[in-house]
Amino acid sequence: MADHNQRADTIVRKLRENGHKITPQRLAIIKILAVSEGHPSVEDIYEQIRADFPTMSLATVYRNIVLLKSLGEVLELGFPDGSNRYDGNKPAPHPHVICIRCKKIVDPVLDSLDEMKKEVALETDFKILNHRLDFFGICSSCMAGKG
């Protein structure tokens, strides 16, 4: 929790540094994204905040996500079915493991990825700047039949 507050503070500081104002709505969005263990969708964020700000608009959520993305403080995960999920907790690219039944998203630790990046750069003669790695499967709870 201390970590999450710290993360939210980091984002707020970065916004101030870049001349952006801190509104209550914006702060609420940041707090949710900074926690974001569950990789929430825009709709998730909107619904959560509407409890406290009944007049909150979806457009505001979208606008703030665009802003935070442009500052590199939130990671967007788009999926083939058109859904987008967000991670403001660890905005640097990292692998995800996604349960196709319950939609849970887990962050695995993968040491070999850096090496792979070098391998690809060497083979294709690209300058690699970024990556995206997702594994899709079924989590242990869903396999146990709870899904």
Place this chain on the structure above:
Amino acid sequence: MADHNQRADTIVRKLRENGHKITPQRLAIIKILAVSEGHPSVEDIYEQIRADFPTMSLATVYRNIVLLKSLGEVLELGFPDGSNRYDGNKPAPHPHVICIRCKKIVDPVLDSLDEMKKEVALETDFKILNHRLDFFGICSSCMAGKG
């Protein structure tokens, strides 16, 4: 080229097996997807075919792609900016290296991916069924300033 015709034939056979008719429009879409070194978009496919079939509809391209996806004969690559590109040549998941300048997509050879999949399964206790791996960067031509 022989390979590509073979690939197109495979797709046609699978369609027939599943009781689908082979129309000229459908065949044209299949041929483009079977070649698809360049990972074409729906719009690319549509434009190419319109040269031969002026009445071709975008809806037909979409419908056929949905069909081919459902048969596992085409791989859909959705990107954060909302664009979709398709690969009917190698429909099994494989890594891609994408130039963010010229949008070129290259298929690298990566031996270490299988091992990584096992590593992830072990660590997260997921049954891994599928994956998606993209590297984003700048290709050598674009780095040489041709972009």
Place this chain on the structure above:
DNA sequence: TTTGCTGCAAATAGTTTGCAGAGAC
């Protein structure tokens, strides 16, 4: 006080769908 932010509603873009006629088998 200044400037950026919000909420609303309308606009937009990509994709999907209903329907009637055309065409593959």
Place this chain on the structure above:
DNA sequence: GTCTCTGCAAACTATTTGCAGCAAA
């Protein structure tokens, strides 16, 4: 001849934008 496929246009969904008032700094 049957039944699927196609083309058209309308529908749909997620996201973006214009504008006027509001509020952070």
